[in-house]
Structure formats: C-alpha cells, structure tokens
Amino acid sequence: MATWERFRTALLRTRQALGAGRRDGSAQYWEEALLGADLGYERASALAEAVGRLPPVAQLPALRHELIQLAGASHTLSLSGAPAVVVVVGVNGSGKTSSVGKLACRFAGAGQKVVLAAADTFRAAASEQLGVWAKAAGADLVAQKPGADPGAVAFDALQRARSQHADVLVVDTAGRLHTRQPLMDELDKVVRVLTRELGRPPDEVLLVLDGTMGQNAVAQAREFCQRLPVTGLVVTKLDASAKGGAVLAAREVVGRPVALVGVGEGTEDLMDFAPDAYVDALLAAIGPA
Numbered sequence: 140m141a142t143w144e145r146f147r148t149a150l151l152r153t154r155q156a157l158g159a160g161r162r163d164g165s166a167q168y169w170e171e172a173l174l175g176a177d178l179g180y181e182r183a184s185a186l187a188e189a190v191g192r193l194p195p196v197a198q199l200p201a202l203r204h205e206l207i208q209l210a211g212a213s214h215t216l217s218l219s220g221a222p223a224v225v226v227v228v229g230v231n232g233s234g235k236t237s238s239v240g241k242l243a244c245r246f247a248g249a250g251q252k253v254v255l256a257a258a259d260t261f262r263a264a265a266s267e268q269l270g271v272w273a274k275a276a277g278a279d280l281v282a283q284k285p286g287a288d289p290g291a292v293a294f295d296a297l298q299r300a301r302s303q304h305a306d307v308l309v310v311d312t313a314g315r316l317h318t319r320q321p322l323m324d325e326l327d328k329v330v331r332v333l334t335r336e337l338g339r340p341p342d343e344v345l346l347v348l349d350g351t352m353g354q355n356a357v358a359q360a361r362e363f364c365q366r367l368p369v370t371g372l373v374v375t376k377l378d379a380s381a382k383g384g385a386v387l388a389a390r391e392v393v394g395r396p397v398a399l400v401g402v403g404e405g406t407e408d409l410m411d412f413a414p415d416a417y418v419d420a421l422l423a424a425i426g427p428a
C-alpha cells in the first residue's frame with residue numbers, strides 16, 4: 140500500500156472529524172473542522188480566518204499549503220554512529236516499548252545487528268515485554284533486576300553493543316515517576332551516561348507521544364523538550380485517534396521534527412512521517428465547496 144493510502148486508512152477517525160460539517164466556505168466552518176482534528180485553538184482560528192477570506196476554490200489548496208508548512212520537513216533517522224544509539228523517551232503508555240520493538244524489527248529486517256536496552260527497570264513486566272520484541276526482531280536484550288539504575292543498564296548495553304559490533308543500540312526507558320528521583324533527572328542521566336561513554340550525544344533521542352491525547356500530548360512534548368535533547372517526535376496510535384491534527388501542532392510548538400508515526404500494533408506499523416502525504420490524507424475527507 141502506498142504511504143498516502145496507509146496514512147489515509149490510519150487517519151480514518153481524524154478524517155471523520157475534519158469532514159463532519161457541511162462545507163460552506165466560512166471561517167467558522169474551517170475553524171470547527173480544524174478544531175475537530177485537534178489542531179489547537181490558536182492555530183485553528185488563525186488558519187480558519189485566513190482561509191475563510193479566500194474564494195471557495197482557493198481555500199483547500201491554501202489550507203493544504205499551510206498545513207504542509209506546519210508539518211515541517213521530513214526527518215530521516217540519523218544513524219551514523221558505530222553503534223548508532225537511539226534513546227526512546229515519553230510518558231507511561233505512550234507507546235515507547237512498542238515503538239522500540241518496531242524499530243528493532245525494522246533495523247533487523249534491513250540486515251542490521253540490534254541490541255535493546257531495558258532501561259525501564261521499574262516493573263519486571265517492562266523488560267519481559269521488551270524481551271518479546273527482542274525475540275521477534277532477533278535482537279539481543281540487555282536487562283537488569285527490577286529497580287536497577289537505568290543509567291547502569293544503558294552503560295552495560297553500550298558495552299554489549301560494542302563488544303558484539305552491533306549496528307544499532309535502542310534504549311527503552313521508563314515513563315513515570317517511580318523512584319525518589321524525578322523522571323526527567325533519571326532520563327537526563329541515561330542520556331549523560333551514553334554521551335560520556337560515546338564521546339558524543341546519542342544519534343537520536345526520540346520522544347514518543349500518544350496520538351489519542353491531542354493537545355495534552357503537545358503540553359507533554361513541551362516539558363520533555365525543555366529538559367532533554369530530543370531530536371525527533373514519534374506520534375503513536377493515530378489509527379485509534381481523531382486527533383491527528385495534534386501531530387502538526389506538536390511539531391510547531393516544540394520545533395522538533397516528526398520522525399515516525401504509529402498506525403497500529405503490528406511490527407510494520409511504524410511509518411516514516413511524510414508531511415505531504417500526511418496532510419493529503421488528512422484533507423481527503425473534505426468535500427468540494
């Protein structure tokens with residue numbers, strides 16, 4: 140299936156939200172449509188006002204142009220290190236472990252040797268869940284006892300990746316405040332340990348956002364990006380969300396590119412973000428003027 144079609148399928152609910160009203164070309168119509176897709180109030184009303192002033196035939200092309208600008212450039216993962224190191228962060232339940240697993244399958248499928256680090260050490264179940272993905276991908280799993288220092292797990296995993304000449308190390312992390320140490324400090328430490336050992340920052344620090352949370356995910360993104368050197372966003376669960384517009388809002392608010400989007404629970408359901416295809420898929424539900 141083409142990228143556009145996969146986005147279109149995944150964005151069914153958001154498209155329904157966007158295409159719900161009867162298109163009369165008024166600013167109010169556009170504002171309701173864009174708010175329905177959870178683009179955020181300020182952005183939705185500014186766009187609606189600008190588009191609503193145009194003649195009906197010019198409205199959809201103008202909106203498309205504006206949304207593509209908002210979506211920003213595409214971001215190909217930069218994996219040049221040997222090993223390349225990817226750290227995955229985000230709140231509990233956002234889809235970190237699944238995204239780490241899908242990435243592992245993708246890298247392994249491309250013939251790369253992958254090591255996974257279970258740096259969510261709060262629950263035993265967390266490393267078990269990652270172990271299932273490691274098995275599926277044929278990746279090596281580095282885990283320690285529950286309660287271990289996540290920085291120590293990251294350190295061990297990097298040693299392992301080096302000794303095995305792995306191509307990629309992907310580090311899964313915890314998403315909730317579960318020790319006396321606040322979450323951001325813990326994640327910051329994981330990144331610092333890796334930076335010190337590598338002599339450079341990790342290749343990617345990916346922030347996973349739950350696509351069903353809409354504007355709440357945007358607020359989280361702001362908080363994470365203030366504290367951590369986030370290089371890209373991963374927006375998951377778009378297949379279960381009517382808030383696909385929030386992807387664009389998050390990108391704009393934090394100024395980090397959207398790297399990947401999750402469109403389901405299968406190993407293949409983590410797609411590279413393509414701004415044009417995404418916006419076209421979003422707008423596909425809007426009827427003629």
Ligand SMILES: Nc1nc2c(ncn2[C@@H]2O[C@H](COP(=O)(O)OP(=O)(O)O)[C@@H](O)[C@H]2O)c(=O)[nH]1
Binds near residue numbers: 233404408
């Ligand atoms: N439908 C759907 N579910 C997803 C997606 N990504 C993750 N999930 C589900 O979201 C739940 C939480 O994911 P998990 O990776 O454990 O989140 P974590 O706590 O951040 O590690 C699991 O049930 C996943 O299967 C996605 O793109 N689409």
Ligand SMILES: [Mg+2]
Binds near residue numbers: 236237
């Ligand atoms: Mg997890």
